[in-house]
Amino acid sequence: MGIWQSLSGPPEYRQLAEKTGFTYEQIGVLHNRFKHLSHNEDTLRREHFYAIHDLAWNPIRAQIIEAFFDRRNLIPPEEGSLEEIHLEEFVVVMSHFKPPSLSMTDEERDSVRREKLRFLFNMHDSDNDGTITLAEYRHVVEELLSRSVHISKEMAVSIADAAMLEVAGITMGHMEPDEFYEGITFEHFLKLLNSFEIEAKMNVRFLNMNPSTVCY
Amino acid sequence: MSPRRGFRHPGSFGSSLPERGLLLLVLIVLLQGSLLPFGAASSPDVGHRDEADVHAEAEEKHNFTKKPFPVLSFEYKHIQVPFEISLWVLLASLMKLGFHLIPRLPGIVPESCLLILVGLLVGGLIKLAGQKVPPVLDSNLFFFCLLPPIILDAGYFLPIRPFMENLGTILMFAVVGTLWNAFFIGGLLYAVCQIQPNNPSDLHSLELLPCLLFGSIISAVDPVAVLAVFEEIHINELLHILVFGESLLNDAVTVVLYHLFEEYSGVGSVTVIDGVLGVISFFVVALGGVLVGAIYGILAAFTSRFTSHTRVIEPLFVFVYSYMAYLSAEMFHLSGIMALIACGAVMRPYVEANISHKSHTTIKYFLKMWSSVSETLIFIFLGVATVDGQHNWNWTFVTVTVVLCLVARVIGVVGLTYVINKFRIVKLTTKDQFIVAYGGLRGAIAFSLGFLLDKRHFPLRNMFLTAIIIVIFFTVFVQGMTIKPLVDLLAVKKKQEAKRSINEEIHTQFLDHLLTGIEDICGHYGHHHWKDKLNRFNKKYVKKCLIAGERSKEPQLIAFYHKLEMKHAIELVESGGGAKLSSAIPSTVSMQNIQPKKPAPAKPEDRVLPKLSKSREEEIRKILRSNLQKTRQRLRSYNRHTLLADPYEDNFGEFLLKKQKMMALDKKIQDMNNYLTVPAAPPDSPTLCRARLASGRETDFNPTRQQKADTVGPDPQAYSMKPALDSVPTIQVDLASPQSPDSVNILDEFQRSEQAAAAEEGEDDGGLMMKAPTRPHERCNAGEMDAGTREKLSRCLSDPGPHAEDEDEDEPFLP
Numbered sequence A: 001m002g003i004w005q006s007l008s009g010p011p012e013y014r015q016l017a018e019k020t021g022f023t024y025e026q027i028g029v030l031h032n033r034f035k036h037l038s039h040n041e042d043t044l045r046r047e048h049f050y051a052i053h054d055l056a057w058n059p060i061r062a063q064i065i066e067a068f069f070d071r072r073n074l075i076p077p078e079e080g081s082l083e084e085i086h087l088e089e090f091v092v093v094m095s096h097f098k099p100p101s102l103s104m105t106d107e108e109r110d111s112v113r114r115e116k117l118r119f120l121f122n123m124h125d126s127d128n129d130g131t132i133t134l135a136e137y138r139h140v141v142e143e144l145l146s147r148s149v150h151i152s153k154e155m156a157v158s159i160a161d162a163a164m165l166e167v168a169g170i171t172m173g174h175m176e177p178d179e180f181y182e183g184i185t186f187e188h189f190l191k192l193l194n195s196f197e198i199e200a201k202m203n204v205r206f207l208n209m210n211p212s213t214v215c216y
Numbered sequence B: 001m002s003p004r005r006g007f008r009h010p011g012s013f014g015s016s017l018p019e020r021g022l023l024l025l026v027l028i029v030l031l032q033g034s035l036l037p038f039g040a041a042s043s044p045d046v047g048h049r050d051e052a053d054v055h056a057e058a059e060e061k062h063n064f065t066k067k068p069f070p071v072l073s074f075e076y077k078h079i080q081v082p083f084e085i086s087l088w089v090l091l092a093s094l095m096k097l098g099f100h101l102i103p104r105l106p107g108i109v110p111e112s113c114l115l116i117l118v119g120l121l122v123g124g125l126i127k128l129a130g131q132k133v134p135p136v137l138d139s140n141l142f143f144f145c146l147l148p149p150i151i152l153d154a155g156y157f158l159p160i161r162p163f164m165e166n167l168g169t170i171l172m173f174a175v176v177g178t179l180w181n182a183f184f185i186g187g188l189l190y191a192v193c194q195i196q197p198n199n200p201s202d203l204h205s206l207e208l209l210p211c212l213l214f215g216s217i218i219s220a221v222d223p224v225a226v227l228a229v230f231e232e233i234h235i236n237e238l239l240h241i242l243v244f245g246e247s248l249l250n251d252a253v254t255v256v257l258y259h260l261f262e263e264y265s266g267v268g269s270v271t272v273i274d275g276v277l278g279v280i281s282f283f284v285v286a287l288g289g290v291l292v293g294a295i296y297g298i299l300a301a302f303t304s305r306f307t308s309h310t311r312v313i314e315p316l317f318v319f320v321y322s323y324m325a326y327l328s329a330e331m332f333h334l335s336g337i338m339a340l341i342a343c344g345a346v347m348r349p350y351v352e353a354n355i356s357h358k359s360h361t362t363i364k365y366f367l368k369m370w371s372s373v374s375e376t377l378i379f380i381f382l383g384v385a386t387v388d389g390q391h392n393w394n395w396t397f398v399t400v401t402v403v404l405c406l407v408a409r410v411i412g413v414v415g416l417t418y419v420i421n422k423f424r425i426v427k428l429t430t431k432d433q434f435i436v437a438y439g440g441l442r443g444a445i446a447f448s449l450g451f452l453l454d455k456r457h458f459p460l461r462n463m464f465l466t467a468i469i470i471v472i473f474f475t476v477f478v479q480g481m482t483i484k485p486l487v488d489l490l491a492v493k494k495k496q497e498a499k500r501s502i503n504e505e506i507h508t509q510f511l512d513h514l515l516t517g518i519e520d521i522c523g524h525y526g527h528h529h530w531k532d533k534l535n536r537f538n539k540k541y542v543k544k545c546l547i548a549g550e551r552s553k554e555p556q557l558i559a560f561y562h563k564l565e566m567k568h569a570i571e572l573v574e575s576g577g578g579a580k581l582s583s584a585i586p587s588t589v590s591m592q593n594i595q596p597k598k599p600a601p602a603k604p605e606d607r608v609l610p611k612l613s614k615s616r617e618e619e620i621r622k623i624l625r626s627n628l629q630k631t632r633q634r635l636r637s638y639n640r641h642t643l644l645a646d647p648y649e650d651n652f653g654e655f656l657l658k659k660q661k662m663m664a665l666d667k668k669i670q671d672m673n674n675y676l677t678v679p680a681a682p683p684d685s686p687t688l689c690r691a692r693l694a695s696g697r698e699t700d701f702n703p704t705r706q707q708k709a710d711t712v713g714p715d716p717q718a719y720s721m722k723p724a725l726d727s728v729p730t731i732q733v734d735l736a737s738p739q740s741p742d743s744v745n746i747l748d749e750f751q752r753s754e755q756a757a758a759a760e761e762g763e764d765d766g767g768l769m770m771k772a773p774t775r776p777h778e779r780c781n782a783g784e785m786d787a788g789t790r791e792k793l794s795r796c797l798s799d800p801g802p803h804a805e806d807e808d809e810d811e812p813f814l815p
Helices: A003-007 A011-020 A024-038 A046-050 A061-068 A087-097 A106-124 A134-144 A153-172 A186-192 B002-014 B017-032 B043-063 B076-101 B111-128 B139-156 B160-165 B167-195 B208-219 B223-233 B237-267 B272-304 B311-331 B336-354 B357-388 B395-420 B430-438 B444-452 B461-490 B502-522 B527-546 B549-553 B556-574 B614-635 B652-674 B686-698 B704-712 B716-727 B746-754 B758-765 B772-783 B787-798 B803-813
Strands: none
Touching (some): A011 A024, A024 A046, A024 B502, A046 A061, A061 A106, A061 A134, A106 A186, A134 A153, A153 B502, B076 B111, B076 B357, B139 B223, B139 B357, B208 B444, B208 B461, B223 B357, B237 B272, B237 B336, B237 B444, B272 B527, B311 B336, B336 B527, B395 B461, B444 B461
């Protein structure tokens, strides 16, 4: 699958490799997939993603796709969203799912952890105001449950409410009755998922993937 | 060893006086009774004896020799076997009890070590008394009675997620690692036996095959020993599942190797074809075991679908089907352990959705109790068997075995990790490797397998047994005792004690879908992709067949939420009703803190809090109380076969109700105090609304029931507020906002969500008469709810599906 040709590959690979930490080989694989998805065009648009057959089953499909067009997930982060993405953006977003390496200092591990959680946070925080409000959280839960038809909306709402209550309980401790919890800030998000070993979980194997697999 | 024994002995005996007495009694009886081998449970003997007695009686009748009727007679033989079994169990339990009474001791020495010492002591005492030591660790007893509960416990409560995520690594260690260990130990042992030129002993006569057989027996990591030690060191989930999973899955390898070598050691040679057959046999044994287990697991799940009317025997199905799976697998010489594991793991999610909460608790406690007693007995018996056995001590053999075991384990783990790490996303660090290697404890399974060897084919069986015992003792004592300080010293990550929160559950699910999505975008059919496919298949077909009613359609997140709610309710019950409300509810943060404030309709500042005179209040309360008692009396009907007939038997429904009321009340009070307008979001989930409704219905539509719950509550405010608010028809509160929280009646809520708002609109618009007069009517409506609701209700009361509480509730049972 073009391992050798990608080693000596186009100069843009080198730049990407420096930016994302992927090997040339991995970038080559992703590039092939990119070309496959975009039908050999230079850019990917949302409809290309919506055309992926397997993704159709995913309850959070819209959010996943949106994450690819979100400028906040780029390196360095920017504001706003894109209409179409090039290979660079595609690979950069994918790099959030890179497994951590074995020889990592604690600080590095911590930064990987922050970066992965930031990605998740951005997926929840749809209006980019730095907090996940109750409405946004409810939306997340609704999406998660959206594949099971007969679940009433109230159920999702009450789950989100309970979750939010828990967040407020964990992060704020005591609150006066007239105080108002605005929403989950990123700091609170870190605290909330403290025991959640995200760096060990949010990973996809990139090396042994087969880009020629037809997903239509 | 002897100083420790001396230390422990007085310690445990001196801990308390009654205990000392009991222990002495146990020991005395054990010594005095002419000990019959209770392992070879001699029921024919008993029958025979009975027959003899009958004959004697018949003869007496024939002879017409009339004796005075014996007022008191003594016949120990009659009850000997069951009595001695009970004594052993009692001894084991008391020992377990005793260890935990001694301060500091459990922290230093693992329980398994102490139990072996007790076994040695008891065995020694029996021997001193000149009695024949019963062959306690008889293989039949071990494999048919003692082992299955432990394995079923492990399988039923197997943490599926980490297990499946690390299945590759576990299989690698279990299969390749065990094979490597067996051949390395067996081969080198043979070599050592051969090269000793001036060895006078009979080691020279040892052939290669018995050596390999010995190697395969001694190389398998033992689940019982691993469980006993690892549960005490609270190591992180990954390492625990790696070592424990290995100990479970290596059974297939051990079974095949054992049978293979045992078969051919008589013949003396193994051809290539035999080797190939052995490999095939391995797959048959392993996969066949899993298949048998899965079949029985599905049968059990299917059966549990229909048990809703006979809740009492629900737990029995779980046990019996599992045991049948084990026996069926053993019948074909398949791996019984793998069958049990598969059976437990397959049936659990479905059975848990079907059975009641009480049945689940019963299953959990029974499994924990059985496995704990079995484990204790196994270690004690190991000690007794050591004293009893005819030992053939051979320094060379024993030393070489112990050293080889350690070396093989270390090389195996390091070598395999090197390979595995190439494929793992989360690599195993050096510390991890060390713990995995060091945690490779050997145990009673090896001993029992050694015990099974035929003396005719293996003249050196006793030497084998001695070596096995030494290896077991070495691993359990030296490694088991040092592993805890080593874990601390190396700062290996410990188990997270945190409870699983709803947020984590949401994010686990979110992450699952996210990763599946990313894999799909990458076009990579990986782990997540297949897991997702399997989940969908499970949801679509399997659950429908195996789970009764509504629950089959419940997504995982909602199931989790129900469990969490139920857990909160239970915590509340345990903390003594509503007394410590603030601690039972996550924090002092209340719902209104997170509700977005919508621009509220102008709220009249001069809202009058309704007041009641004290005497009026008292009167109301009296009426309520008498009503309540009447209904409760009616409800108290006892039925032996229907545990769930009335939820008041265990006060659970009551407490659930109380909690709800307390929460609602809490909220109301706060709302009123702060003059805050909270939009009428559902104060709590449909589940609990249903639960409340259910309890409401149990009281024969007695409208006063709910108020009663409030007045019972310890919150002093309940007395002044509640009756005033809800039960007095004459007071009309003028509310500007029709959605003021004061008007949020839970039943209304329920109806609002279940039926459309037709009836309730009228009430709301009409500015809120207080509810009492209309209640009975509403209740009736609610009572007429269709059967579907009823089903939900009863489930709600009976079934939380206890997954969530496992982690934290496990603690009390385990040593």
